[in-house]
Amino acid sequence: MQAKASWKQLLARGEPLLLPCAHDALTARLIERAGFSAYSIGGYALVGARHALPDIGLVGLGEMSAGVREIMSATDLPVLVDCDDGYGDVKNVAGTVACYEALGASAIFIEDQRAPKRCGHMAGKEVIEADVMAAKLRAAAAARSNGDLFIIARTDARAVHGLDEALRRAELYLKAGADGLFVEAPQSVDELKRVGLAFAGVPQIANMVEGGGRTPVLPADELYRLGFAMVAYPTTLIFRIARAIENALADLKAGRPTNNNDSVDFEGFKEITGLERWADIEQRFGPGDAARRKKAAP
Secondary structure (H helix, E strand, C coil), X not given: CCCCCCHHHHHCCCCCEEEEECCCHHHXXXXXXXXXXXXXXXXXXXXXXXXXXXXXXCCCHHHHHHHHHHHHCCCCCCEEEECCCCCCCHHHHXXXXXXXXXXXXXXXXXXXXXXXXXXXXCCCCCECCHHHHHHHHHHHHHHCCCCCCEEEEEECHHHHHCHHHHHHHHHHHHHCCCCEEEECCCCCHHHHHHHHHHCCCCCEEEECCCCCCCCCCCCHHHHHHHCCCEEEECCHHHHHHHHHHHXXXXXXXXXXXXCHHHCCCHHHHHHHCCHHHHHHHHHHHCHHHHHHHHHHCC
16 A cells, blocks of 8 residues: 655645545545645534534534544545634643544644634634643644644734734644644735745645635635645535535425436445445455355365
8 A cells, every 4th residue: 555645745746735624534535536735634524414404613522533433434546624713722632642543644724713713704702812822732733643634823813813813823833843833814815915924934724715705815826836735625515515405305395306417326326435345345255255265075
């Protein structure tokens, strides 16, 4: 098996690292089949899909890590995992880092929101003191068992205190040990330019919340030129999937026939879910194989 690339190796390729968001194992498998080199697992999509809840701090590390474990089981692609606020103080942050490192996450991000946290593009956020967040980042860095886990510091201060404060915090978080930065929800192209320029050479995330986010949605190549090495798409798939389910249910309720052009077929789904592999195992090691061996014995 080919060794999984580290996050730093992915960032060194000289092109934007595109991060579609997987909310379940099937989606992670499809991301891999589509040819992406990495993906993300975000709280917004995971909480919405797994619990039908909004991303407002209703789900803790236990539920989140269970979902992350299921998703990661479907692919060996490198993954960036949303750690929310670390689920508590510095000791909780250390435990969260250990949990996701043990699961095999390649990168994580931790935010400076005050609990209960909420989606970064929702109103009503509050942030903790910058020095408290810096302490969390120092604890996160110290909790790593090796240097491959890439730690990204996210600040939500733009919506609360303005962009200048968000940039000040980002600088402090870098000094505290963060490997990359995530200044959440810049509200214009000019603000994106300021963020990218302020930390030129530092791996940064641009968060493209399609369908109503606060940040302008720009092409990945343009964001890369502005200084953003990582481009995350936390809502693209879950929003489209939710609408597809609504449309399919409306067709069923109205008695309309299924449009095969809008769906995979039975054979296609068997391929996606790897039936051939499991059928081969069953054929080689199942009861039928034992009977054949007995019959063939002299």
